[in-house]
Amino acid sequence: MTNPKVISRTSSDKELNSDYKYGFVTDIETDLAPKGVNEDIVRLISAKKNEPEFLLEWRLKAYRHWLKQAGKDPDWAKIKFPAIDYQDIHYYASPVQAPQLESLDEVDPELIEAFNKLGIPIEEQKKMSGVAVDAIFDSSSVATTYQESLEKAGVIFCSMSEAVQRYPDLVRKYLGSVVPYSDNYYATLNSAVFSDGSFVYVPPGVRCPMELMTYFRINAEESGQFERTLIIADKGSSVSYLEGCTAPMRKSHQLHAAVVELVALDDAEIKYSTLQNWYPGDKNGEGGVYNFVTKRGKALGNNSKISWTQVETGSAITWKYPSVILQGDNSVGEFYSVALVNNHQQADTGTKMIHIGRNTKSTIVAKGISAGKGSNTYRGLVQIMPSAQNATNFTQCDSLLIGDKCGAHTVPYIDVRNQTARMEHEASTSKVSDDQLFYSMQRGISEEESHYMIVNGFCRGIFQELPFEFAMEAQQLLRVNLEGAVG
Amino acid sequence: MLDIRDLQVEVSGERILKGVNLTVNAGEIHAVMGPNGSGKSTLTHVIAGKPGYDVVQGEVVFEGIDLLELSPDQRAREGIFLAFQYPVELPGVRNRQLLKSALDAVRLHRGQEELSAREFDKLFKTKVKEIGMDAELMKRSVNEGFSGGEKKRSEILQLSMLDPKLALLDETDSGLDIDALKSISESINRRVSSDRSTLLVTHYQRILNYVQPDCVHVLVDGIIVESGGRELASELEASGYKSFKDKDIQE
Ligand SMILES: Nc1ncnc2c1ncn2[C@@H]1O[C@H](COP(=O)(O)OP(=O)(O)O)[C@@H](O)[C@H]1O
Numbered sequence: 002m003t004n005p006k007v008i009s010r011t012s013s014d015k016e017l018n019s020d021y022k023y024g025f026v027t028d029i030e031t032d033l034a035p036k037g038v039n040e041d042i043v044r045l046i047s048a049k050k051n052e053p054e055f056l057l058e059w060r061l062k063a064y065r066h067w068l069k070q071a072g073k074d075p076d077w078a079k080i081k082f083p084a085i086d087y088q089d090i091h092y093y094a095s096p097v098q099a100p101q102l103e104s105l106d107e108v109d110p111e112l113i114e115a116f117n118k119l120g121i122p123i124e125e126q127k128k129m130s131g132v133a134v135d136a137i138f139d140s141s142s143v144a145t146t147y148q149e150s151l152e153k154a155g156v157i158f159c160s161m162s163e164a165v166q167r168y169p170d171l172v173r174k175y176l177g178s179v180v181p182y183s184d185n186y187y188a189t190l191n192s193a194v195f196s197d198g199s200f201v202y203v204p205p206g207v208r209c210p211m212e213l214m215t216y217f218r219i220n221a222e223e224s225g226q227f228e229r230t231l232i233i234a235d236k237g238s239s240v241s242y243l244e245g246c247t248a249p250m251r252k253s254h255q256l257h258a259a260v261v262e263l264v265a266l267d268d269a270e271i272k273y274s275t276l277q278n279w280y281p282g283d284k285n286g287e288g289g290v291y292n293f294v295t296k297r298g299k300a301l302g303n304n305s306k307i308s309w310t311q312v313e314t315g316s317a318i319t320w321k322y323p324s325v326i327l328q329g330d331n332s333v334g335e336f337y338s339v340a341l342v343n344n345h346q347q348a349d350t351g352t353k354m355i356h357i358g359r360n361t362k363s364t365i366v367a368k369g370i371s372a373g374k375g376s377n378t379y380r381g382l383v384q385i386m387p388s389a390q391n392a393t394n395f396t397q398c399d400s401l402l403i404g405d406k407c408g409a410h411t412v413p414y415i416d417v418r419n420q421t422a423r424m425e426h427e428a429s430t431s432k433v434s435d436d437q438l439f440y441s442m443q444r445g446i447s448e449e450e451s452h453y454m455i456v457n458g459f460c461r462g463i464f465q466e467l468p469f470e471f472a473m474e475a476q477q478l479l480r481v482n483l484e485g486a487v488g
Numbered sequence: 489m490l491d492i493r494d495l496q497v498e499v500s501g502e503r504i505l506k507g508v509n510l511t512v513n514a515g516e517i518h519a520v521m522g523p524n525g526s527g528k529s530t531l532t533h534v535i536a537g538k539p540g541y542d543v544v545q546g547e548v549v550f551e552g553i554d555l556l557e558l559s560p561d562q563r564a565r566e567g568i569f570l571a572f573q574y575p576v577e578l579p580g581v582r583n584r585q586l587l588k589s590a591l592d593a594v595r596l597h598r599g600q601e602e603l604s605a606r607e608f609d610k611l612f613k614t615k616v617k618e619i620g621m622d623a624e625l626m627k628r629s630v631n632e633g634f635s636g637g638e639k640k641r642s643e644i645l646q647l648s649m650l651d652p653k654l655a656l657l658d659e660t661d662s663g664l665d666i667d668a669l670k671s672i673s674e675s676i677n678r679r680v681s682s683d684r685s686t687l688l689v690t691h692y693q694r695i696l697n698y699v700q701p702d703c704v705h706v707l708v709d710g711i712i713v714e715s716g717g718r719e720l721a722s723e724l725e726a727s728g729y730k731s732f733k734d735k736d737i738q739e
């Protein structure tokens with residue numbers, strides 16, 4: 002790369018020959034901070050965003066905490082990767098003209114085109130019906146559609162940077178209330194350097210009138226992406242939130258260390274769905290995104306509900322455990338997951354359900370698909386605290402193996418400190434059987450299509466949890482990412 | 489339509505078919521009868537191309553095409569359908585989805601256009617009714633939680649949807665109550681036309697009360713020991729396979 006500010010699209014579209022269809026790079030001017038992280042960078046990010054003092058202080062506390070643990074990346078997960086050089090990453094990369102856009106007319110056409118290519122139109126006339134989109138390009142939010150109709154309903158859906166300016170009290174009250182800055186290595190780094198993300202607040206009694214969606218895109222090379230998302234559902238409200246992600250193909254690894262915090266007050270419900278299709282690296286394991294993400298929800302109020310659904314098909318490495326703290330009485334936590342690994346991909350993913358309130362109920366359904374030389378681990382904790390009278394958990398972990406060079410592992414931790422708890426655990430490991438394959442092929446369906454259909458069937462229970470368009474896209478992702486795994 | 493010459497097949501080194509000769513002309517129904525373990529399913533599997541069988545000698549020709557050169561899905565698209573003795577479950581795969589994909593593939597190969605979702609649903613509905621299938625059942629995954637009889641009916645439904653030139657029915661009649669047997673027999677009879685053939689594998693002659701085969705073959709220990717008309721079935725019913733086995737040994 003000769004000029005770090007301008008990235009050539011043609012060089013990457015054509016040079017990198019791969020099936021990953023989101024691998025293009027967009028040619029836009031990027032405001033890029035120098036590589037490396039230190040107090041000055043933290044201050045720079047905060048200053049760029051014109052942040053209030055409390056936030057800078059919080060970032061600095063996080064940074065200092067991170068320094069103390071430097072070199073101590075978590076090592077308990079079943080993933081392998083060379084040590085990350087944290088000084089070789091840009092911690093701030095933003096399209097030059099992103100801040101404070103009055104209307105979409107001011108958005109760089111290249112950017113709009115980039116999102117169109119991803120199937121996420123952000124122009125007014127092309128908006129997806131019924132879905133409000135916040136598009137995040139590298140570290141900055143570039144557009145939030147359907148702003149007005151949301152405002153009418155009283156729903157706040159904006160970038161984190163904007164929320165910091167316009168709703169500092171809400172941010173101050175809830176930021177770090179679910180994932181404290183000291184939580185884990187990556188979350189701590191994120192707290193210090195997070196650049197943008199989405200912010201949602203649904204006022205009491207309001208059902209959010211449309212699905213909210215954030216689309217993440219890593220574009221700049223050797224930049225990390227550290228978004229921070231905060232969703233608050235006030236008493237008796239509900240919201241469904243979708244998150245999609247892609248990144249260009251790069252020979253180097255890209256670090257994605259995001260934090261998502263959800264807070265549900267009394268009788269509120271949050272449904273959070275993710276389609277994760279970060280670039281997985283090539284067939285030899287070169288390149289790809291390190292997806293080290295902390296996602297946690299607090300079902301704070303009585304009768305509140307938090308539900309995570311994720312379809313993880315991309316990334317070189319996935320390290321994420323969307324969790325629920327079931328604090329309110331009668332609160333509900335759910336985790337539905339499909340994780341696919343192919344080629345050299347590694348996934349260590351699962352959930353934590355921490356039961357604190359009475360009559361709390363959690364459900365975990367995790368489906369792991371391993372193909373190629375992929376390694377897939379489900380890691381989950383169900384913890385029933387002494388206060389959690391009459392808690393119930395149902396856990397089901399199913400693994401599907403394709404070929405014989407891949408691996409599937411299940412690591413369930415159970416910690417029950419209240420004897421009234423009822424726990425149910427089911428696990429299975431299966432292969433696409435030759436008989437199933439022959440049956441389908443005998444009907445005239447090709448081997449590849451048969452494989453795909455059977456794998457898709459394996460995931461059906463999870464896909465059903467997704468909003469319709471997302472379910473279709475999830476099937477498509479599965480197909481694309483299974484290519485080359487069969488036959 | 490189908491010509492099998494001196495077919496010899498091994499499974500894990502063991503000879504199962506020991507030189508089968510069989511010709512089925514267009515428009516004909518043939519019945520293959522024989523005791524358990526005689527190689528009936530093996531024969532249908534080899535025609536359909538199931539992996540795991542070594543064809544050590546012989547040929548299988550379908551309308552001039554060497555079937556042994558084709559993959560199972562290619563054979564199916566050429567017009568060969570196997571109603572399985574033991575249909576497998578495909579968890580999470582809807583019946584409609586399997587059949588739509590299958591019909592699309594078959595039609596594309598025949599040079600026909602894919603059916604639109606609406607046209608397909610119409611056809612599907614008609615066939616479900618015709619076969620007397622419980623429509624609710626069809627909303628489930630393929631064969632999942634189906635009783636033995638329901639699985640057999642479902643195979644016949646698929647047969648009727650895909651309308652192949654050659655149907656191989658592997659004990660589709662076993663485990664059926666009399667109503668189901670009649671209904672399935674009707675479906676088989678409805679198929680009869682100058683360009684469709686059926687190979688009916690069974691070890692009871694019961695179904696032959698409803699379906700009139702042009703020819704009956706007796707398969708014993710991997711060899712067709714006798715072929716003849718319908719009367720052969722009645723003969724079998726009276727004296728069992730034992731007499732044929734003895735014949736085989738004498739020869
Ligand atoms: N996969 C297999 N491995 C070993 N032996 C087999 C296998 N499949 C079939 N056989 C044997 O081949 C013979 C014929 O089986 P099959 O064709 O199923 O008979 P039928 O359908 O007439 O009852 C039996 O002795 C059976 O045990």
Ligand SMILES: [Mg+2]
Pocket residue numbers: 528529530573658659
């Ligand atoms: Mg049999």
